[in-house]
Amino acid sequence: MTGEGAEPGTTRPGGRTARVRAAVLQATGDALVEKGFAALDLADIARRADVGKTTLYRRWGTTAALVADLLVDMAEQSLPRADTGTLLGDLQANALLVRRTLTDPRQGELFKAMITAATCDERTAAALHRFYEIRIAEWAPCVEQAVERGEVPEGTDAHEVIRAVSAPLYYRLLASGDPLDEAAAHRAAEAATAAARAGVYAGEAGRVV
Structure with a gap:
């Protein structure tokens, strides 16, 4: 979103302004990992980013707006989808990417913090939903090609x-605590591929019986 009417902090300027945004979003992520959403504080983030508090209040205004912008940035920087030539190969690449992200010491904790925040803050929830809409849309052509x-x-x-x-990978991260290893990623891809081939996601007309 750019131009007049854009949400605070969501424009994409270059130069110094872009550097300020990058520093602020890095600081926001650091604070989320360390303290969680409830303890986020604009003054603390300004200190971490070495940016004046007035800049944060003017461009973002609230911690929820900062987290929303962080999610936008993360979606834009995510790796593009794979194109291996087979559905199983593409879905395995997707599963391994998700697994690698969720097991990363910083990224995994960051996602936990943002998912927790989304349960109690509507703006963060909307931003998180938008993040996953973008990522799912990025990978959907794998299935369309199949x-x-x-x-x-x-x-x-x-x-x-x-x-x-x-x-199933997020279930392991957030609920069961089972190992989030490569074997789990491969199983998730294989299960989704088998179900798709059987017509589970095509309704009754496409189901193999």
């Missing part, structure tokens, strides 16, 4: 297939 190749039935819901890959 339909074109005849790997999965016509009418397969590409977004549901991509969600099915990452869901």
Whole structure:
């Protein structure tokens, strides 16, 4: 979003302003990992980023706006989707990317903090939902290409297939505490591929019986 009417902190200027934004978002991520959303404080973030408090209040205004902008930045910087030539190969690449992100010492804790924040702050929740919409849309063509190749039935819901890959990995991160290893990533991709091939995501018309 750019220009008149843009949300605070969501414009994409260059030069010094871009450097200030990068420093502020880095500081916001650091503070989230260390303290969690409830303890975020604009003055502390300004100190960490070596930026005047008035700059933060003028451009973002609230900690929720900072977290929302951080999610926008993370979505924009995420790696592009794979194109291995097969649905299983593409979904394995997706699963391994999700697994690598969630097990990263900083990124994993950052996602936990933002998911926690989203449970109690509507703006953060909306930003988190938008983040996943962007990432799912990035990977959905993997499934659409698989339909074109005849790997999965016509009418397969590409977004549901991509969600099915990452869901068990987030469950391990946030709920069960089971190992989030490469084997788990491969199983998630294999399960989603098998279900898609069986027509589970294409409704009754595309289901193999």
